[in-house]
Amino acid sequence: MEGFLDQVIAAARERVRVRQKIKPLALLQAEWPARLARTMGDQAPTGQTDLTIRPIEQVDLTKGPDAGVAMAVKTNLREAGQPKGPNKELKPNDELKNNGLGPSSAPPLTPGERFLSRLSKPGLCLIAEIKRASPSRGVLASGLSAEDQGRLYARAGARAISVLTEEKYFQGRLSDLTAVAHSVSLPVLRKDFIIDPYQIWESAHAGAHAILLIVRVLGPQLPHFMAECRKVGLAALVETHTAPEVELALASGAQIIGVNCRDLNTLTLDPARHQELRRLIPPGIRTVAESGIHHREEVQALAAQGYDAILVGESLITAPDPAAKIAELLGGIRYNGLD
Incomplete structure (x- = not known):
């Protein structure tokens, strides 16, 4: 019997065929240089290039929409034991000049660096997800406005937004991502079943800052897909379900690794997987816990296990008051990049 994963991959292939x-x-x-210029401003590189996400210590976060996270990110990295460089005091302008990234010469953040910066801020990061349906629960909110939900999440304290764009099983649309990206200042993750490099390029054009790459779907093709992400400056959230998948993600150079405790074929949950796989991920890699997160106690446990972020969708979509649910999950503390 064909499992869910086989079905959703077949649907993804058909969508790519039609869109191409x-x-x-x-x-x-061919259109990408102009699109990139609109995203990054006058300092955007021309022509096709490798927009590899720089280590967060080398990124000037003192300007632009993420200016509020600059000092907090650097402080967090220092406390985590990252190399301190020549200066002991946190003086952003002096330190950036020493790195050749002073205010006048610092390149702007790529979309992927904006996403990574949010996961690097102190405290547990909430990536709030927008989806209208799921294979395990059916229809959740068929008439949901992605734009309105995105604004609600931003006001309530989410640090990034995930938009499910899969059409057949989740009732998503790529246009949802564009609507959210245009309506909030938070970085936006495209969550879908990526099986063709074409989807990476269309994600960048649609306004994504990051994209989900599932190891179980891509297998040995993962490094190639990550290279495509670098070409357009997107961060890759590399999703894993088993120890060998974590090993492949690390070997492929993943900077952000997600652990999904839901089996993609049976759709059953195994919450113990979060802790089992988190132990395999070394310091310096940003980690995201996915699926099965509904209560504050679960969030506290994941934070204690060392996760940098949680990705929550179903419990927010079905909550009578999503803002109150976010406050409950985060313990009443707002992490919106402005505090």
Whole structure:
């Protein structure tokens, strides 16, 4: 019997086939420099380039929409034992000048660096998800406005937003991601079943800052897909379910690793997987716990296990008051990049 994963991959292949007929990959690539310039401003590189996400210590966060996280991110990294460099005191301008990244010369953040910066801030990061349905629960909120939900999440204290764009089983649309990206200042993750590099390029054009890459889906192709992400400056949230998948993610150079405790074929949950796999991920890699997160006690346990972020969707979508649910999960503490 064909499992859910096989079905959703088949649906993804068909969507890519249709979209490529409407707008070929070559056209997306040709239009990318202009799109990147709109995203990053006058300092955007011209032509196709490798927009590898820099280590967060080398990124100037003193300007732009993420200016409020600059000192907090650097303080967090120092406390975590990252190299301190020549200066013992946290003086952003002096330190950036020593790194050749002073205010006048610092390149702007790529979309992926904006996403990574949010996960690097002190405290547990909430990535709030927008989805209208799920295979395990059916329809959750068929008439949901992605734009309105995104604004609600931003006001309530989410640090990033995940948008499910899979159409057949989750009732998502790529246009949902664009609507959210245009309506909030938070970084946006595209969550879908990525099986073709075309989807990476269309995600970047749609306004994504990061994209979900599932190891079980991509297997040995993972490094190739991560390289495509670098070409367009997207962060890759690399999702794992088993120890060998964590090993492959690390070997592929993943900077952000997600642990999903839901089996993609049976759709059953195994919460113990969060702790089992978190132990395998070394310091310096950002970690995201996915699926099965509904209560404050679960959030506290994940924080104690060392996770940097939680990705929560179903419990927020079905909550009578999503803002109150966010406050409950975070213990009443707002982490919105402005505090």
